[in-house]
Amino acid sequence: KQEVTQIPAALSVPEGENLVLNCSFTDSAIYNLQWFRQDPGKGLTSLLLIQSSQREQTSGRLNASLDKSSGRSTLYIAASQPGDSATYLCAVNKREAAGNKLTFGGGTRVLVKP
Amino acid sequence: EAGVTQFPSHSVIEKGQTVTLRCDPISGHDNLYWYRRVMGKEIKFLLHFVKESKQDESGMPNNRFLAERTGGTYSTLKVQPAELEDSGVYFCASSPLAPSGANVLTFGAGSRLTVL
Secondary structure, eight states, rough: OOOEEEOOOOOEEEEEEOOOEEEEEEEEEEEEEEEEEEEEOEEEEEEEEEETTTEEEETTTTEEETTTTTTEEEEEEEOOOGOOEEEEEEEEEEETSSSSOEEEOOOEEEEOOO | OOOOOOSSSSEOTTTTEEEEOOOOOOOOEEEEEEEEEETTOOOOEEEEEEEEEEOOOOOOOOOOEEEEEEGOOEEEESSSSOOOOOOOOEEEEEEESTTTTTSSEEEEEOOOEOOO
């Protein structure tokens, strides 16, 4: 059974500092891994999707790496801004699934202080 | 384009009552998913529709939950009778029909259910 863990559960940094969010999963037979952002009272916004064959994906200030063999992914957010404050969720997509049957981690709640 | 719409945004009911949650996916999205997050736990998969057919309902907790997607457009999730442990946020997500795993889900804002 796939388990996804995100550490730390909460993180507070001053504006401008780089953010490093960690995600680990127990079963390396994944199809892809996604990072989401959730703002209070809002839905989940997909940030980055990494296919199992890829090692990283980048979008603007965001970079996500994937080490499937060790069951780890890291989301880096460069030069954090107060607008980056949100909960970040990692989710793995089970291999051979007919669709996106995601297993989520508990999330990391990020606060960027001005 | 309009996003995934869910309503109600919040529902408060008594134990034993019935609640129906609705999800309107993005137009043209054949894949529709229901997920939920109960207090203190991770978001968990409930079921997956492809058009009007249930592709995978392995995450449905018990037979008090009934999901439908008549006509392959909007979907409803009915909880009858509701129990205290059903409280949580129910998310709907949709995506176009594409190679498995390649597409990105668009999530709705969720429907918060409180059972008293």
